[in-house]
Amino acid sequence: MEAQRIKVTRSSMPSIEEYTDEIRALFSSHMLTNAGVKHQQLEEELTSFLDVDYVSLFVNGHSALEAIFEAMELGRGEVITTPFSFISTANAIARKGLTPVFADIDPFSYTLDPNLIEPLISDKTVAIVPVHVYGNICDVDAIQAVAERNGLKVIYDAAHAFGETWKGRGIGSFGDASMFSFHATKVFNTIEGGAVTTSNRDLYSALNCCRNFGLAGPEDAKYIGGNSKMNEFCAAMGLCNLRHVSREISKRKAVASRYTERLCDLPGVEVRHPQEGVISNYAYYPVLFNPDVFGSTRDEVFDALEKINVGSRKYFYPLITDFECYRDAYSSSETPVAKHVADNILTLPMYADLAVDDIDRICDTIHHLAR
Numbered sequence: 001m002e003a004q005r006i007k008v009t010r011s012s013m014p015s016i017e018e019y020t021d022e023i024r025a026l027f028s029s030h031m032l033t034n035a036g037v038k039h040q041q042l043e044e045e046l047t048s049f050l051d052v053d054y055v056s057l058f059v060n061g062h063s064a065l066e067a068i069f070e071a072m073e074l075g076r077g078e079v080i081t082t083p084f085s086f087i088s089t090a091n092a093i094a095r096k097g098l099t100p101v102f103a104d105i106d107p108f109s110y111t112l113d114p115n116l117i118e119p120l121i122s123d124k125t126v127a128i129v130p131v132h133v134y135g136n137i138c139d140v141d142a143i144q145a146v147a148e149r150n151g152l153k154v155i156y157d158a159a160h161a162f163g164e165t166w167k168g169r170g171i172g173s174f175g176d177a178s179m180f181s182f183h184a185t186k187v188f189n190t191i192e193g194g195a196v197t198t199s200n201r202d203l204y205s206a207l208n209c210c211r212n213f214g215l216a217g218p219e220d221a222k223y224i225g226g227n228s229k230m231n232e233f234c235a236a237m238g239l240c241n242l243r244h245v246s247r248e249i250s251k252r253k254a255v256a257s258r259y260t261e262r263l264c265d266l267p268g269v270e271v272r273h274p275q276e277g278v279i280s281n282y283a284y285y286p287v288l289f290n291p292d293v294f295g296s297t298r299d300e301v302f303d304a305l306e307k308i309n310v311g312s313r314k315y316f317y318p319l320i321t322d323f324e325c326y327r328d329a330y331s332s333s334e335t336p337v338a339k340h341v342a343d344n345i346l347t348l349p350m351y352a353d354l355a356v357d358d359i360d361r362i363c364d365t366i367h368h369l370a371r
Protein backbone atom coordinates (compact mmCIF):
# COMPACT_ATOMS: atom_id res chain seq x y z
CA MET A 1 0.00 0.00 0.00
CA GLU A 2 1.26 3.46 -0.92
CA ALA A 3 2.09 5.48 2.18
CA GLN A 4 0.16 8.71 2.52
CA ARG A 5 2.00 11.75 1.24
CA ILE A 6 3.77 13.80 3.89
CA LYS A 7 3.32 17.45 3.03
CA VAL A 8 5.71 20.19 4.07
CA THR A 9 3.08 21.54 6.45
CA ARG A 10 -0.38 20.75 7.77
CA SER A 11 -2.78 23.43 8.93
CA SER A 12 -3.78 23.45 12.59
CA MET A 13 -7.51 23.05 13.15
CA PRO A 14 -9.76 22.74 16.20
CA SER A 15 -12.32 19.93 16.35
CA ILE A 16 -15.44 20.57 14.30
CA GLU A 17 -17.41 20.67 17.57
CA GLU A 18 -15.20 23.37 19.06
CA TYR A 19 -15.51 25.50 15.94
CA THR A 20 -19.28 24.96 15.72
CA ASP A 21 -19.67 26.11 19.32
CA GLU A 22 -17.56 29.16 18.57
CA ILE A 23 -19.63 30.29 15.55
CA ARG A 24 -23.08 29.35 16.95
CA ALA A 25 -23.78 32.87 18.26
CA LEU A 26 -23.17 34.33 14.80
CA PHE A 27 -26.24 32.50 13.51
CA SER A 28 -28.46 34.44 15.91
CA SER A 29 -26.65 37.82 15.78
CA HIS A 30 -26.31 37.91 11.95
CA MET A 31 -23.16 40.01 12.51
CA LEU A 32 -20.73 38.50 10.04
CA THR A 33 -18.02 41.13 9.76
CA ASN A 34 -17.06 44.79 10.50
CA ALA A 35 -15.22 44.35 13.80
CA GLY A 36 -17.84 42.15 15.46
CA VAL A 37 -17.70 40.29 18.75
CA LYS A 38 -15.25 37.55 17.64
CA HIS A 39 -13.00 40.12 16.00
CA GLN A 40 -12.89 42.24 19.18
CA GLN A 41 -12.24 39.22 21.35
CA LEU A 42 -9.43 37.97 19.10
CA GLU A 43 -7.75 41.40 19.10
CA GLU A 44 -7.88 41.45 22.91
CA GLU A 45 -6.57 37.92 23.31
CA LEU A 46 -3.76 38.48 20.80
CA THR A 47 -2.72 41.74 22.48
CA SER A 48 -2.06 39.75 25.60
CA PHE A 49 -0.67 36.59 23.92
CA LEU A 50 1.75 38.55 21.74
CA ASP A 51 2.68 40.89 24.62
CA VAL A 52 2.11 44.09 22.61
CA ASP A 53 0.16 47.33 23.14
CA TYR A 54 -2.14 47.23 20.08
CA VAL A 55 -3.25 44.60 17.57
CA SER A 56 -5.14 45.51 14.40
CA LEU A 57 -6.53 42.48 12.54
CA PHE A 58 -6.48 42.16 8.74
CA VAL A 59 -7.80 39.86 6.04
CA ASN A 60 -4.24 38.61 5.45
CA GLY A 61 -0.65 39.45 6.29
CA HIS A 62 0.16 40.99 2.93
CA SER A 63 -2.67 43.53 3.18
CA ALA A 64 -1.59 44.28 6.74
CA LEU A 65 1.91 45.13 5.50
CA GLU A 66 0.56 47.36 2.73
CA ALA A 67 -1.69 49.11 5.26
CA ILE A 68 1.32 49.99 7.44
CA PHE A 69 2.88 51.89 4.53
CA GLU A 70 -0.44 53.63 3.85
CA ALA A 71 -1.02 54.56 7.46
CA MET A 72 2.52 55.91 7.86
CA GLU A 73 2.12 58.06 4.71
CA LEU A 74 5.72 57.40 3.73
CA GLY A 75 5.40 58.90 0.25
CA ARG A 76 7.71 57.83 -2.55
CA GLY A 77 10.99 56.95 -0.89
CA GLU A 78 13.36 54.01 -0.71
CA VAL A 79 12.95 51.14 1.71
CA ILE A 80 15.86 48.91 2.72
CA THR A 81 14.86 45.27 2.97
CA THR A 82 16.08 41.72 2.43
CA PRO A 83 15.87 39.67 -0.77
CA PHE A 84 15.67 36.50 1.37
CA SER A 85 11.95 36.55 2.11
CA PHE A 86 8.63 35.60 0.62
CA ILE A 87 7.92 37.77 -2.44
CA SER A 88 5.09 39.47 -0.47
CA THR A 89 7.57 41.65 1.45
CA ALA A 90 9.03 43.39 -1.61
CA ASN A 91 5.67 43.44 -3.41
CA ALA A 92 4.02 45.31 -0.53
CA ILE A 93 6.77 47.95 -0.66
CA ALA A 94 6.66 48.31 -4.46
CA ARG A 95 2.84 48.24 -4.69
CA LYS A 96 2.69 51.22 -2.29
CA GLY A 97 4.88 53.29 -4.64
CA LEU A 98 8.05 52.83 -2.60
CA THR A 99 11.32 51.47 -3.98
CA PRO A 100 12.84 48.35 -2.40
CA VAL A 101 16.61 48.46 -1.91
CA PHE A 102 18.06 45.06 -1.04
CA ALA A 103 20.77 44.48 1.56
CA ASP A 104 22.45 41.12 2.16
CA ILE A 105 21.72 38.79 5.07
CA ASP A 106 23.63 37.38 7.99
CA PRO A 107 24.81 33.80 7.20
CA PHE A 108 23.65 32.42 10.57
CA SER A 109 20.24 33.96 11.23
CA TYR A 110 19.43 34.48 7.51
CA THR A 111 18.02 37.90 8.50
CA LEU A 112 19.07 41.36 7.31
CA ASP A 113 22.71 42.05 8.26
CA PRO A 114 22.53 45.31 10.27
CA ASN A 115 26.08 46.27 9.19
CA LEU A 116 25.04 46.35 5.54
CA ILE A 117 22.06 48.69 6.00
CA GLU A 118 23.83 52.00 6.61
CA PRO A 119 25.92 51.99 3.39
CA LEU A 120 22.65 51.77 1.41
CA ILE A 121 20.94 54.70 3.14
CA SER A 122 20.42 57.74 0.90
CA ASP A 123 18.48 60.98 1.31
CA LYS A 124 15.51 59.12 -0.22
CA THR A 125 15.46 56.33 2.38
CA VAL A 126 12.34 56.38 4.58
CA ALA A 127 12.20 52.98 6.25
CA ILE A 128 13.83 49.62 6.97
CA VAL A 129 11.77 46.45 6.51
CA PRO A 130 13.61 43.52 8.11
CA VAL A 131 12.12 40.02 8.11
CA HIS A 132 12.29 37.49 10.94
CA VAL A 133 13.05 34.31 9.00
CA TYR A 134 11.87 30.76 9.90
CA GLY A 135 11.51 31.83 13.53
CA ASN A 136 15.05 33.27 13.67
CA ILE A 137 14.74 36.84 14.80
CA CYS A 138 16.59 39.88 13.45
CA ASP A 139 19.21 41.78 15.43
CA VAL A 140 16.52 44.19 16.64
CA ASP A 141 18.83 46.33 18.79
CA ALA A 142 21.39 46.96 16.04
CA ILE A 143 18.62 47.71 13.54
CA GLN A 144 16.95 50.13 15.96
CA ALA A 145 20.26 51.94 16.46
CA VAL A 146 20.74 52.37 12.68
CA ALA A 147 17.15 53.60 12.35
CA GLU A 148 17.49 56.15 15.15
CA ARG A 149 20.80 57.48 13.83
CA ASN A 150 19.18 58.07 10.45
CA GLY A 151 15.60 58.99 11.36
CA LEU A 152 14.03 55.94 9.68
CA LYS A 153 10.93 53.89 10.46
CA VAL A 154 11.38 50.17 11.22
CA ILE A 155 8.61 47.87 10.03
CA TYR A 156 9.10 44.16 10.72
CA ASP A 157 7.73 41.38 8.56
CA ALA A 158 7.04 39.03 11.48
CA ALA A 159 4.99 36.54 9.43
CA HIS A 160 7.23 33.70 10.71
CA ALA A 161 7.56 34.91 14.30
CA PHE A 162 4.16 34.35 15.91
CA GLY A 163 4.37 34.09 19.69
CA GLU A 164 8.13 34.54 19.90
CA THR A 165 9.85 36.57 22.57
CA TRP A 166 13.30 38.05 22.78
CA LYS A 167 14.74 38.70 26.26
CA GLY A 168 11.23 38.19 27.60
CA ARG A 169 9.58 40.79 25.34
CA GLY A 170 7.02 40.01 22.63
CA ILE A 171 8.77 40.16 19.26
CA GLY A 172 5.93 42.32 17.88
CA SER A 173 6.82 45.11 20.30
CA PHE A 174 10.06 46.02 18.49
CA GLY A 175 10.34 48.71 15.81
CA ASP A 176 7.47 51.02 14.83
CA ALA A 177 5.18 48.20 13.72
CA SER A 178 5.21 44.47 12.92
CA MET A 179 3.13 42.44 10.50
CA PHE A 180 2.01 38.92 11.42
CA SER A 181 0.46 36.45 8.99
CA PHE A 182 -2.28 34.06 10.08
CA HIS A 183 -2.34 32.17 6.78
CA ALA A 184 -3.35 28.48 6.92
CA THR A 185 0.30 27.39 6.65
CA LYS A 186 1.59 29.50 9.53
CA VAL A 187 2.13 28.47 13.19
CA PHE A 188 -1.15 30.17 14.11
CA ASN A 189 -3.92 30.53 11.55
CA THR A 190 -7.29 32.20 11.06
CA ILE A 191 -7.64 30.34 7.68
CA GLU A 192 -6.48 33.55 5.97
CA GLY A 193 -5.63 36.48 8.17
CA GLY A 194 -3.01 38.80 9.54
CA ALA A 195 -2.37 41.61 11.97
CA VAL A 196 -0.27 44.64 12.70
CA THR A 197 1.16 45.13 16.17
CA THR A 198 2.40 48.50 17.39
CA SER A 199 2.91 50.60 20.51
CA ASN A 200 1.83 53.76 18.69
CA ARG A 201 -1.81 54.66 19.39
CA ASP A 202 -2.11 57.05 16.46
CA LEU A 203 -0.73 54.47 14.05
CA TYR A 204 -3.18 51.91 15.44
CA SER A 205 -6.12 54.29 14.79
CA ALA A 206 -4.84 55.02 11.29
CA LEU A 207 -4.53 51.28 10.54
CA ASN A 208 -8.11 50.71 11.67
CA CYS A 209 -9.22 53.35 9.14
CA CYS A 210 -6.99 52.06 6.33
CA ARG A 211 -8.44 48.55 6.51
CA ASN A 212 -11.99 49.96 6.19
CA PHE A 213 -11.88 52.22 3.09
CA GLY A 214 -10.08 54.91 5.09
CA LEU A 215 -13.24 55.66 7.05
CA ALA A 216 -12.91 56.99 10.60
CA GLY A 217 -16.72 57.42 10.76
CA PRO A 218 -19.62 57.27 8.30
CA GLU A 219 -18.89 60.82 7.08
CA ASP A 220 -15.18 61.01 7.71
CA ALA A 221 -12.32 59.64 5.55
CA LYS A 222 -8.78 60.92 5.88
CA TYR A 223 -7.08 58.08 3.95
CA ILE A 224 -7.85 56.60 0.52
CA GLY A 225 -8.21 53.17 2.06
CA GLY A 226 -9.09 49.78 0.62
CA ASN A 227 -11.01 46.93 2.22
CA SER A 228 -8.95 44.45 4.20
CA LYS A 229 -11.11 43.57 7.19
CA MET A 230 -11.11 40.15 8.86
CA ASN A 231 -14.55 38.51 9.04
CA GLU A 232 -16.14 36.88 12.10
CA PHE A 233 -15.74 33.29 10.89
CA CYS A 234 -11.99 33.73 10.51
CA ALA A 235 -11.75 35.46 13.88
CA ALA A 236 -13.68 32.53 15.43
CA MET A 237 -11.18 30.09 13.89
CA GLY A 238 -8.43 32.17 15.46
CA LEU A 239 -10.06 32.04 18.90
CA CYS A 240 -10.18 28.23 18.67
CA ASN A 241 -6.62 27.83 17.35
CA LEU A 242 -5.24 30.23 19.96
CA ARG A 243 -6.40 27.85 22.74
CA HIS A 244 -4.13 25.13 21.33
CA VAL A 245 -1.18 27.05 19.91
CA SER A 246 1.16 26.76 22.92
CA ARG A 247 0.79 22.99 22.97
CA GLU A 248 1.31 22.89 19.21
CA ILE A 249 4.52 24.90 19.55
CA SER A 250 5.87 22.46 22.14
CA LYS A 251 5.11 19.58 19.76
CA ARG A 252 6.93 21.45 16.99
CA LYS A 253 9.87 21.81 19.35
CA ALA A 254 9.97 18.01 19.76
CA VAL A 255 9.90 17.59 15.96
CA ALA A 256 12.79 20.04 15.59
CA SER A 257 14.80 18.27 18.29
CA ARG A 258 14.41 14.92 16.54
CA TYR A 259 15.53 16.35 13.19
CA THR A 260 18.50 18.03 14.84
CA GLU A 261 19.49 14.86 16.68
CA ARG A 262 19.45 12.90 13.41
CA LEU A 263 21.07 15.51 11.13
CA CYS A 264 23.42 17.72 13.13
CA ASP A 265 26.51 15.49 12.80
CA LEU A 266 26.23 14.95 9.05
CA PRO A 267 29.16 16.65 7.27
CA GLY A 268 28.00 19.34 4.83
CA VAL A 269 24.61 19.71 6.52
CA GLU A 270 23.88 22.87 8.51
CA VAL A 271 20.90 22.94 10.85
CA ARG A 272 19.83 25.97 12.88
CA HIS A 273 19.81 26.03 16.66
CA PRO A 274 17.47 28.34 18.60
CA GLN A 275 19.06 31.75 19.21
CA GLU A 276 20.12 32.78 22.69
CA GLY A 277 17.48 34.81 24.51
CA VAL A 278 14.73 33.78 22.06
CA ILE A 279 11.71 31.66 22.86
CA SER A 280 11.23 30.14 19.43
CA ASN A 281 8.04 28.99 17.71
CA TYR A 282 9.79 26.34 15.54
CA ALA A 283 7.89 27.63 12.51
CA TYR A 284 10.10 25.87 9.92
CA TYR A 285 12.92 23.36 9.81
CA PRO A 286 15.46 24.67 7.30
CA VAL A 287 18.54 22.66 6.32
CA LEU A 288 21.44 24.14 4.35
CA PHE A 289 23.38 21.66 2.19
CA ASN A 290 26.98 22.20 1.18
CA PRO A 291 27.06 19.86 -1.85
CA ASP A 292 30.88 19.64 -2.02
CA VAL A 293 31.07 18.26 1.51
CA PHE A 294 27.69 16.52 1.76
CA GLY A 295 27.90 14.78 -1.63
CA SER A 296 24.47 15.78 -3.00
CA THR A 297 22.81 19.05 -3.92
CA ARG A 298 19.72 20.58 -2.34
CA ASP A 299 17.77 19.72 -5.51
CA GLU A 300 18.87 16.08 -5.28
CA VAL A 301 17.61 15.92 -1.69
CA PHE A 302 14.30 17.49 -2.78
CA ASP A 303 13.94 14.90 -5.58
CA ALA A 304 14.85 11.97 -3.30
CA LEU A 305 12.20 13.05 -0.79
CA GLU A 306 9.64 13.34 -3.60
CA LYS A 307 10.43 9.71 -4.51
CA ILE A 308 9.35 8.56 -1.03
CA ASN A 309 6.28 10.82 -1.30
CA VAL A 310 7.53 13.51 1.06
CA GLY A 311 7.07 17.17 0.17
CA SER A 312 9.83 19.57 1.12
CA ARG A 313 10.09 23.18 0.01
CA LYS A 314 12.81 25.27 -1.63
CA TYR A 315 11.99 28.22 0.57
CA PHE A 316 12.95 30.95 -0.11
CA TYR A 317 13.92 30.14 -3.66
CA PRO A 318 14.34 31.89 -5.97
CA LEU A 319 15.62 35.01 -4.28
CA ILE A 320 13.11 37.88 -4.64
CA THR A 321 15.50 39.73 -6.97
CA ASP A 322 15.62 36.70 -9.30
CA PHE A 323 11.87 36.70 -10.02
CA GLU A 324 10.98 37.95 -13.50
CA CYS A 325 9.23 41.06 -12.12
CA TYR A 326 12.39 42.21 -10.28
CA ARG A 327 15.37 40.79 -12.15
CA ASP A 328 15.70 43.57 -14.73
CA ALA A 329 15.98 46.18 -11.98
CA TYR A 330 18.17 44.24 -9.54
CA SER A 331 21.03 41.75 -9.49
CA SER A 332 21.13 38.88 -7.00
CA SER A 333 24.94 38.85 -7.30
CA GLU A 334 24.91 41.98 -5.10
CA THR A 335 23.64 39.91 -2.17
CA PRO A 336 25.93 36.84 -2.37
CA VAL A 337 25.08 35.40 1.06
CA ALA A 338 21.35 35.48 0.33
CA LYS A 339 22.00 33.97 -3.11
CA HIS A 340 24.04 31.13 -1.60
CA VAL A 341 21.40 30.35 1.03
CA ALA A 342 18.53 30.47 -1.50
CA ASP A 343 20.42 28.04 -3.77
CA ASN A 344 21.20 25.50 -1.04
CA ILE A 345 18.38 25.63 1.52
CA LEU A 346 15.52 23.18 1.91
CA THR A 347 12.76 23.32 4.52
CA LEU A 348 11.68 19.88 5.72
CA PRO A 349 8.12 18.92 6.73
CA MET A 350 7.23 20.67 10.00
CA TYR A 351 3.96 20.57 11.90
CA ALA A 352 2.80 19.66 15.38
CA ASP A 353 1.57 16.15 14.59
CA LEU A 354 4.42 14.99 12.35
CA ALA A 355 5.17 11.42 13.48
CA VAL A 356 8.63 10.37 14.70
CA ASP A 357 8.62 7.46 12.20
CA ASP A 358 8.12 9.92 9.36
CA ILE A 359 10.88 12.22 10.64
CA ASP A 360 13.16 9.18 10.76
CA ARG A 361 12.26 8.11 7.21
CA ILE A 362 13.08 11.62 6.00
CA CYS A 363 16.39 11.62 7.86
CA ASP A 364 17.26 8.10 6.59
CA THR A 365 16.77 9.33 3.03
CA ILE A 366 19.07 12.29 3.68
CA HIS A 367 21.68 9.99 5.25
CA HIS A 368 21.61 7.73 2.17
CA LEU A 369 22.49 10.71 -0.02
CA ALA A 370 25.52 11.61 2.06
CA ARG A 371 28.92 10.80 0.72
Ligand SMILES: *Cc1c(COP(=O)(O)O)cnc(C)c1O
Binding pocket: 060, 061, 062, 063, 085, 086, 088, 089, 131, 157, 159, 160, 180, 181, 182, 183, 193, 194
Ligand atom coordinates in the same frame (compact mmCIF):
# COMPACT_ATOMS: atom_id res chain seq x y z
C1 LIG B 1 3.17 34.29 4.68
C2 LIG B 1 4.08 35.44 4.51
C3 LIG B 1 3.65 36.70 4.08
C4 LIG B 1 2.26 36.95 3.57
O1 LIG B 1 1.26 36.69 4.51
P1 LIG B 1 -0.22 36.30 3.99
O2 LIG B 1 -1.00 36.21 5.26
O3 LIG B 1 -0.13 35.01 3.26
O4 LIG B 1 -0.69 37.42 3.12
C5 LIG B 1 4.57 37.74 4.04
N1 LIG B 1 5.85 37.56 4.39
C6 LIG B 1 6.32 36.38 4.80
C7 LIG B 1 7.76 36.24 5.20
C8 LIG B 1 5.46 35.26 4.84
O5 LIG B 1 5.95 34.07 5.21
